[in-house]
Amino acid sequence: MSPESTGQNEHYLTVYRRGFRTWRGNRPFWAGLFTILGGVPIAYFPYANMHLGNMTIAMSTTAGAGSLIIGVLLVTLGLTMWFHHIVRVFAGVAAILLALISIPVANIGGFIIGFLFSLLGGALSIAWAPGEAEEDVPEAREHGQEPHGTAEAPRKQRLFGVATEADGGGHRAG
Template sequence: MSPESTGQNEHHLRAFRRGFRTWRGDRPFWAGLFTMVGGLPIAYFPYANMHLGNITLAMSTTAGAGSLIIGVLLITLGLTMWFHHIVRVFAGVAAILLALISIPVANIGGFLIGFLFALLGGALSISWAPGEPKPDTGGAGAEGRTSEDAGFGTREPGPEFHSAATVPQQQPEEHDTTVEVDGGRHRAG
Protein backbone atom coordinates (compact mmCIF):
# COMPACT_ATOMS: atom_id res chain seq x y z
CA MET A 1 0.00 0.00 0.00
CA SER A 2 1.52 3.30 -1.03
CA PRO A 3 1.05 6.69 0.65
CA GLU A 4 -1.05 7.85 -2.32
CA SER A 5 -3.53 4.99 -1.88
CA THR A 6 -6.99 6.06 -0.76
CA GLY A 7 -7.93 2.71 0.70
CA GLN A 8 -9.37 -0.57 -0.46
CA ASN A 9 -13.07 0.03 0.12
CA GLU A 10 -13.40 3.64 -0.97
CA HIS A 11 -14.33 2.61 -4.51
CA HIS A 12 -17.26 0.57 -3.19
CA LEU A 13 -18.40 3.43 -0.98
CA ARG A 14 -18.28 5.87 -3.91
CA ALA A 15 -20.15 3.42 -6.14
CA PHE A 16 -22.83 2.90 -3.47
CA ARG A 17 -23.17 6.65 -2.92
CA ARG A 18 -23.47 7.31 -6.67
CA GLY A 19 -26.05 4.55 -7.01
CA PHE A 20 -28.05 5.87 -4.06
CA ARG A 21 -27.94 9.40 -5.49
CA THR A 22 -29.27 8.10 -8.82
CA TRP A 23 -32.00 6.08 -7.07
CA ARG A 24 -32.95 9.10 -4.93
CA GLY A 25 -33.14 11.39 -7.96
CA ASP A 26 -35.56 9.13 -9.83
CA ARG A 27 -38.34 9.35 -7.24
CA PRO A 28 -39.85 11.79 -4.72
CA PHE A 29 -37.39 10.81 -2.01
CA TRP A 30 -37.88 13.73 0.38
CA ALA A 31 -41.65 13.54 0.04
CA GLY A 32 -41.62 9.91 1.11
CA LEU A 33 -39.21 10.59 3.96
CA PHE A 34 -41.26 13.49 5.35
CA THR A 35 -44.48 11.47 5.06
CA MET A 36 -42.98 8.54 6.97
CA VAL A 37 -41.52 10.86 9.63
CA GLY A 38 -44.98 12.44 9.94
CA GLY A 39 -46.61 9.06 10.49
CA LEU A 40 -44.34 8.14 13.41
CA PRO A 41 -45.50 10.70 16.02
CA ILE A 42 -49.12 10.29 14.96
CA ALA A 43 -48.93 6.56 15.65
CA TYR A 44 -46.65 6.81 18.70
CA PHE A 45 -48.08 9.54 20.95
CA PRO A 46 -51.46 7.92 21.74
CA TYR A 47 -49.62 4.91 23.21
CA ALA A 48 -46.76 6.78 24.91
CA ASN A 49 -46.34 7.60 28.58
CA MET A 50 -44.12 10.46 29.67
CA HIS A 51 -42.45 10.36 33.07
CA LEU A 52 -41.83 13.69 34.76
CA GLY A 53 -40.15 12.77 38.03
CA ASN A 54 -42.71 10.68 39.94
CA ILE A 55 -45.59 11.76 37.72
CA THR A 56 -46.61 9.62 34.76
CA LEU A 57 -48.41 11.44 31.97
CA ALA A 58 -50.51 9.15 29.77
CA MET A 59 -51.26 10.70 26.40
CA SER A 60 -53.58 7.94 25.29
CA THR A 61 -56.93 8.88 23.88
CA THR A 62 -60.09 6.99 23.07
CA ALA A 63 -59.10 7.06 19.40
CA GLY A 64 -55.82 5.16 19.85
CA ALA A 65 -56.67 2.63 17.15
CA GLY A 66 -57.53 5.43 14.72
CA SER A 67 -54.20 7.10 15.41
CA LEU A 68 -52.35 3.86 14.84
CA ILE A 69 -54.14 3.28 11.53
CA ILE A 70 -53.43 6.82 10.33
CA GLY A 71 -49.76 6.55 11.31
CA VAL A 72 -49.31 3.16 9.63
CA LEU A 73 -51.07 4.41 6.48
CA LEU A 74 -48.79 7.46 6.34
CA ILE A 75 -45.72 5.26 6.64
CA THR A 76 -47.10 2.99 3.91
CA LEU A 77 -47.77 6.00 1.67
CA GLY A 78 -44.21 7.21 2.23
CA LEU A 79 -42.86 3.83 1.11
CA THR A 80 -45.24 3.92 -1.86
CA MET A 81 -43.77 7.27 -2.90
CA TRP A 82 -40.33 5.70 -2.86
CA PHE A 83 -40.97 2.40 -4.58
CA HIS A 84 -44.02 3.12 -6.79
CA HIS A 85 -43.48 6.73 -7.78
CA ILE A 86 -45.99 6.38 -10.64
CA VAL A 87 -48.82 6.87 -8.10
CA ARG A 88 -47.13 9.81 -6.39
CA VAL A 89 -50.07 12.19 -6.92
CA PHE A 90 -52.54 9.76 -5.34
CA ALA A 91 -50.15 9.10 -2.45
CA GLY A 92 -49.62 12.84 -1.93
CA VAL A 93 -53.34 13.61 -1.86
CA ALA A 94 -53.96 10.68 0.50
CA ALA A 95 -51.13 11.86 2.79
CA ILE A 96 -52.59 15.37 2.95
CA LEU A 97 -56.07 14.02 3.73
CA LEU A 98 -54.74 11.69 6.44
CA ALA A 99 -52.73 14.56 7.94
CA LEU A 100 -55.88 16.68 8.10
CA ILE A 101 -57.88 13.82 9.62
CA SER A 102 -55.17 13.31 12.24
CA ILE A 103 -55.89 16.72 13.80
CA PRO A 104 -59.16 15.69 15.51
CA VAL A 105 -58.32 11.98 15.79
CA ALA A 106 -54.69 11.70 16.89
CA ASN A 107 -53.76 14.22 19.60
CA ILE A 108 -53.87 17.27 17.34
CA GLY A 109 -51.96 15.46 14.63
CA GLY A 110 -49.21 14.12 16.84
CA PHE A 111 -48.91 17.49 18.61
CA LEU A 112 -48.68 19.20 15.18
CA ILE A 113 -45.31 17.53 14.52
CA GLY A 114 -46.73 14.61 12.57
CA PHE A 115 -49.35 16.81 10.93
CA LEU A 116 -46.79 19.27 9.55
CA PHE A 117 -44.39 16.59 8.32
CA ALA A 118 -47.18 14.59 6.63
CA LEU A 119 -48.63 17.75 5.07
CA LEU A 120 -45.22 18.77 3.72
CA GLY A 121 -44.52 15.26 2.41
CA GLY A 122 -47.86 15.10 0.63
CA ALA A 123 -47.35 18.51 -0.96
CA LEU A 124 -43.84 17.55 -2.12
CA SER A 125 -45.17 14.32 -3.59
CA ILE A 126 -47.84 16.11 -5.59
CA SER A 127 -45.43 18.71 -6.91
CA TRP A 128 -42.60 16.31 -7.80
CA ALA A 129 -42.04 15.61 -11.50
CA PRO A 130 -39.45 13.33 -13.07
CA GLY A 131 -36.51 15.14 -14.61
CA GLU A 132 -35.80 15.25 -18.31
CA PRO A 133 -32.82 13.19 -19.46
CA LYS A 134 -29.83 15.17 -20.60
CA PRO A 135 -29.43 15.24 -24.38
CA ASP A 136 -26.61 13.11 -25.72
CA THR A 137 -24.34 15.47 -27.68
CA GLY A 138 -21.32 13.20 -27.93
CA GLY A 139 -20.76 12.37 -31.60
CA ALA A 140 -24.38 12.68 -32.71
CA GLY A 141 -24.20 16.32 -33.75
CA ALA A 142 -27.07 18.73 -33.56
CA GLU A 143 -29.34 16.79 -35.91
CA GLY A 144 -30.24 14.06 -33.40
CA ARG A 145 -29.01 10.56 -32.87
CA THR A 146 -29.63 7.81 -35.32
CA SER A 147 -29.81 4.23 -34.23
CA GLU A 148 -27.62 2.97 -37.06
CA ASP A 149 -25.04 1.99 -34.48
CA ALA A 150 -27.61 -0.35 -32.97
CA GLY A 151 -28.30 -1.87 -36.41
CA PHE A 152 -31.77 -0.41 -37.02
CA GLY A 153 -30.90 2.34 -39.51
CA THR A 154 -33.78 4.63 -38.50
CA ARG A 155 -33.95 7.96 -36.75
CA GLU A 156 -35.13 8.12 -33.19
CA PRO A 157 -38.21 10.29 -32.72
CA GLY A 158 -37.85 13.56 -30.93
CA PRO A 159 -37.56 17.27 -31.48
CA GLU A 160 -35.03 18.35 -34.02
CA PHE A 161 -32.79 21.24 -33.24
CA HIS A 162 -30.55 22.88 -35.78
CA SER A 163 -27.67 25.07 -34.81
CA ALA A 164 -26.23 27.73 -37.03
CA ALA A 165 -23.39 25.36 -37.93
CA THR A 166 -25.68 22.72 -39.45
CA VAL A 167 -28.14 24.93 -41.33
CA PRO A 168 -26.69 25.92 -44.69
CA GLN A 169 -26.26 29.65 -44.93
CA GLN A 170 -27.73 31.35 -48.00
CA GLN A 171 -25.38 33.51 -49.94
CA PRO A 172 -26.51 37.09 -50.39
CA GLU A 173 -28.12 37.54 -53.78
CA GLU A 174 -26.39 39.81 -56.22
CA HIS A 175 -28.59 42.75 -56.96
CA ASP A 176 -29.40 43.46 -60.55
CA THR A 177 -28.18 46.97 -61.21
CA THR A 178 -30.10 47.46 -64.43
CA VAL A 179 -33.06 49.77 -64.40
CA GLU A 180 -35.87 49.82 -66.91
CA VAL A 181 -36.63 53.34 -68.07
CA ASP A 182 -38.95 54.21 -70.98
CA GLY A 183 -38.85 50.73 -72.49
CA GLY A 184 -35.05 50.46 -72.45
CA ARG A 185 -32.74 48.82 -69.93
CA HIS A 186 -29.97 50.99 -68.57
CA ARG A 187 -27.22 49.94 -66.21
CA ALA A 188 -27.19 51.95 -62.99
CA GLY A 189 -24.03 53.31 -61.47
Protein backbone atom coordinates in the same frame (compact mmCIF):
# COMPACT_ATOMS: atom_id res chain seq x y z
CA MET B 1 -5.29 -0.76 -16.79
CA SER B 2 -5.09 2.80 -17.93
CA PRO B 3 -4.58 5.73 -15.59
CA GLU B 4 -7.99 7.13 -16.61
CA SER B 5 -10.01 4.18 -15.32
CA THR B 6 -11.06 4.83 -11.75
CA GLY B 7 -13.71 2.13 -11.49
CA GLN B 8 -11.67 -0.40 -9.54
CA ASN B 9 -9.91 2.14 -7.33
CA GLU B 10 -13.08 3.62 -5.86
CA HIS B 11 -14.00 2.93 -2.29
CA TYR B 12 -17.12 0.83 -1.85
CA LEU B 13 -18.84 3.61 0.13
CA THR B 14 -18.41 5.94 -2.84
CA VAL B 15 -20.01 3.37 -5.11
CA TYR B 16 -22.96 2.91 -2.72
CA ARG B 17 -23.36 6.68 -2.29
CA ARG B 18 -23.50 7.19 -6.06
CA GLY B 19 -25.97 4.36 -6.42
CA PHE B 20 -28.13 5.85 -3.68
CA ARG B 21 -28.00 9.29 -5.33
CA THR B 22 -29.14 7.77 -8.61
CA TRP B 23 -31.96 5.87 -6.88
CA ARG B 24 -32.99 8.96 -4.92
CA GLY B 25 -33.05 11.13 -8.03
CA ASN B 26 -35.53 8.89 -9.85
CA ARG B 27 -38.33 9.16 -7.28
CA PRO B 28 -39.91 11.62 -4.83
CA PHE B 29 -37.45 10.75 -2.08
CA TRP B 30 -37.97 13.76 0.17
CA ALA B 31 -41.75 13.51 -0.14
CA GLY B 32 -41.62 9.91 1.06
CA LEU B 33 -39.22 10.74 3.87
CA PHE B 34 -41.36 13.61 5.19
CA THR B 35 -44.50 11.47 4.98
CA ILE B 36 -42.84 8.66 6.93
CA LEU B 37 -41.51 11.13 9.50
CA GLY B 38 -45.02 12.55 9.82
CA GLY B 39 -46.63 9.15 10.38
CA VAL B 40 -44.31 8.14 13.22
CA PRO B 41 -45.35 10.79 15.81
CA ILE B 42 -49.02 10.43 14.87
CA ALA B 43 -48.87 6.71 15.63
CA TYR B 44 -46.50 6.99 18.61
CA PHE B 45 -47.86 9.77 20.84
CA PRO B 46 -51.22 8.19 21.78
CA TYR B 47 -49.35 5.18 23.20
CA ALA B 48 -46.48 7.06 24.85
CA ASN B 49 -46.07 7.68 28.56
CA MET B 50 -43.99 10.55 29.89
CA HIS B 51 -42.35 10.28 33.27
CA LEU B 52 -41.92 13.45 35.31
CA GLY B 53 -40.21 12.37 38.50
CA ASN B 54 -42.54 9.83 40.14
CA MET B 55 -45.54 10.92 38.09
CA THR B 56 -46.50 9.20 34.83
CA ILE B 57 -48.44 11.16 32.24
CA ALA B 58 -50.35 9.02 29.75
CA MET B 59 -51.22 10.75 26.48
CA SER B 60 -53.54 8.00 25.32
CA THR B 61 -56.93 8.98 24.00
CA THR B 62 -60.09 7.12 23.10
CA ALA B 63 -59.04 7.31 19.45
CA GLY B 64 -55.73 5.50 19.94
CA ALA B 65 -56.58 2.86 17.35
CA GLY B 66 -57.54 5.56 14.84
CA SER B 67 -54.26 7.37 15.26
CA LEU B 68 -52.35 4.08 14.94
CA ILE B 69 -54.14 3.36 11.66
CA ILE B 70 -53.45 6.88 10.36
CA GLY B 71 -49.77 6.65 11.32
CA VAL B 72 -49.30 3.23 9.73
CA LEU B 73 -51.08 4.39 6.55
CA LEU B 74 -48.82 7.45 6.34
CA VAL B 75 -45.70 5.32 6.69
CA THR B 76 -47.07 2.98 4.01
CA LEU B 77 -47.80 5.91 1.70
CA GLY B 78 -44.26 7.21 2.23
CA LEU B 79 -42.83 3.84 1.23
CA THR B 80 -45.20 3.77 -1.75
CA MET B 81 -43.81 7.12 -2.88
CA TRP B 82 -40.33 5.61 -2.82
CA PHE B 83 -40.93 2.25 -4.43
CA HIS B 84 -43.98 2.87 -6.68
CA HIS B 85 -43.46 6.47 -7.72
CA ILE B 86 -45.93 6.10 -10.58
CA VAL B 87 -48.78 6.55 -8.05
CA ARG B 88 -47.17 9.58 -6.41
CA VAL B 89 -50.17 11.88 -7.00
CA PHE B 90 -52.59 9.44 -5.35
CA ALA B 91 -50.19 8.89 -2.45
CA GLY B 92 -49.71 12.65 -2.03
CA VAL B 93 -53.44 13.39 -1.96
CA ALA B 94 -54.03 10.51 0.47
CA ALA B 95 -51.20 11.75 2.72
CA ILE B 96 -52.68 15.26 2.80
CA LEU B 97 -56.14 13.92 3.64
CA LEU B 98 -54.78 11.66 6.38
CA ALA B 99 -52.77 14.57 7.79
CA LEU B 100 -55.92 16.67 7.97
CA ILE B 101 -57.88 13.84 9.58
CA SER B 102 -55.12 13.40 12.18
CA ILE B 103 -55.83 16.82 13.70
CA PRO B 104 -59.06 15.81 15.50
CA VAL B 105 -58.22 12.10 15.81
CA ALA B 106 -54.58 11.85 16.87
CA ASN B 107 -53.66 14.40 19.56
CA ILE B 108 -53.77 17.43 17.27
CA GLY B 109 -51.95 15.61 14.51
CA GLY B 110 -49.14 14.23 16.63
CA PHE B 111 -48.77 17.58 18.40
CA ILE B 112 -48.61 19.41 15.04
CA ILE B 113 -45.27 17.75 14.21
CA GLY B 114 -46.75 14.78 12.38
CA PHE B 115 -49.38 16.95 10.73
CA LEU B 116 -46.84 19.37 9.25
CA PHE B 117 -44.44 16.65 8.06
CA SER B 118 -47.26 14.66 6.45
CA LEU B 119 -48.72 17.75 4.81
CA LEU B 120 -45.33 18.75 3.43
CA GLY B 121 -44.62 15.21 2.22
CA GLY B 122 -47.97 14.99 0.44
CA ALA B 123 -47.48 18.36 -1.24
CA LEU B 124 -43.96 17.43 -2.36
CA SER B 125 -45.25 14.15 -3.77
CA ILE B 126 -47.92 15.89 -5.84
CA ALA B 127 -45.45 18.50 -7.09
CA TRP B 128 -42.66 16.07 -8.01
CA ALA B 129 -42.13 15.27 -11.68
CA PRO B 130 -39.57 12.87 -13.13
CA GLY B 131 -36.58 14.47 -14.81
CA GLU B 132 -35.82 14.11 -18.49
CA ALA B 133 -32.75 12.29 -19.71
CA GLU B 134 -30.01 14.58 -21.03
CA GLU B 135 -28.37 11.90 -23.18
CA ASP B 136 -29.83 13.15 -26.48
CA VAL B 137 -28.78 16.78 -26.00
CA PRO B 138 -25.06 16.50 -26.94
CA GLU B 139 -25.85 14.32 -29.96
CA ALA B 140 -28.40 16.81 -31.26
CA ARG B 141 -25.95 19.70 -30.93
CA GLU B 142 -23.24 17.76 -32.77
CA HIS B 143 -25.54 17.37 -35.76
CA GLY B 144 -26.43 21.07 -35.78
CA GLN B 145 -29.92 20.62 -34.34
CA GLU B 146 -31.44 22.20 -31.28
CA PRO B 147 -32.44 19.71 -28.59
CA HIS B 148 -36.14 19.25 -27.99
CA GLY B 149 -37.61 22.11 -25.97
CA THR B 150 -34.78 24.61 -26.48
CA ALA B 151 -35.68 25.88 -29.94
CA GLU B 152 -36.85 29.44 -30.36
CA ALA B 153 -40.47 30.17 -29.57
CA PRO B 154 -42.77 29.90 -32.57
CA ARG B 155 -43.61 33.15 -34.32
CA LYS B 156 -47.33 32.70 -33.78
CA GLN B 157 -48.04 33.27 -30.13
CA ARG B 158 -51.45 32.33 -28.86
CA LEU B 159 -53.02 33.37 -25.60
CA PHE B 160 -55.97 31.32 -24.29
CA GLY B 161 -56.58 29.89 -27.76
CA VAL B 162 -56.91 33.32 -29.42
CA ALA B 163 -54.25 34.60 -31.80
CA THR B 164 -52.38 37.69 -30.66
CA GLU B 165 -51.38 40.74 -32.72
CA ALA B 166 -48.03 39.16 -33.66
CA ASP B 167 -50.10 36.49 -35.35
CA GLY B 168 -51.81 38.86 -37.74
CA GLY B 169 -55.24 39.25 -36.21
CA GLY B 170 -57.72 38.15 -33.68
CA HIS B 171 -59.03 35.02 -35.35
CA ARG B 172 -59.86 31.95 -33.29
CA ALA B 173 -57.11 29.33 -32.92
CA GLY B 174 -57.83 25.95 -34.36
